[in-house]
């Protein structure tokens with residue numbers, strides 16, 4: 643079953659075609675990698691999927707519904723959560739507060755109820771807290787919940803972003819260079835974590851330059867160059883694709 647279908651998507655900035663007629667599908671339950679050289683348009687594709695940018699042409703179908711034109715918060719409610727290539731956390735807030743910021747998008751009690759602190763609102767808050775702690779445990783940051791985000795290592799800040807994304811209860815999580823700045827051991831643990839996310843039934847779309855991670859964790863890959871899709875297929879197919887080797891992987895990528 644197809645969860646996400648990107649069809650003929652294009653986005654230009656001035657005269658530059660950052661994304662040029664890109665089409666690909668993400669099967670429900672899969673881990674799909676979006677790869678390609680710097681400036682290929684990968685992050686722009688994510689920004690188009692999550693509503694941060696509007697495409698010039700094309701559609702983004704999620705669960706059979708076109709997301710184009712919807713605001714980012716509506717897209718989160720529909721079940722797409724993301725992390726950012728450049729970490730975006732509330733640096734002076736605690737680890738737990740950062741995750742609660744994700745969980746809040748699912749809370750039903752309105753502002754009036756929040757001010758009156760009705761029992762329903764309190765229950766919801768406790769539930770959000772429990773859930774946020776659960777996500778922190780899941781990514782391995784349970785012990786850090788009281789720490790300020792800015793005091794975490796770079797790798798742990800990336801994990802915190804993942805916890806915050808998971809707290810929105812997504813069907814699809816899109817990760818923009820999750821291993822960026824991680825050491826070998828952290829990258830190893832990240833691979834285990836991404837598989838654990840998949841085991842929860844959450845579909846994963848990721849951008850990554852670490853080919854060791856990509857080739858081990860992804861079931862299929864989409865390759866971009868200069869905004870256009872130049873290949874798609876299994877990791878084995880992509881690794882032996884002459885066009886991809888020339889554009890990105892290089893001859894010594896094996």
Ligand SMILES: Nc1ncnc2c1ncn2[C@@H]1O[C@H](COP(=O)(O)OP(=O)(O)OP(=O)(O)O)[C@@H](O)[C@H]1O
Nearest residue numbers: 655658660678679680681682683684685686687727
């Ligand atoms: N908001 C913007 N305004 C103008 N140009 C932009 C904007 N966002 C991206 N671009 C340009 O679009 C092209 C694609 O950028 P994008 O960030 O999508 O690449 P990328 O594949 O994610 O690269 P990297 O691997 O370096 O993160 C680049 O030439 C970039 O400079």
Ligand SMILES: [Mg+2]
Nearest residue numbers: 684685686727
């Ligand atoms: Mg990018």
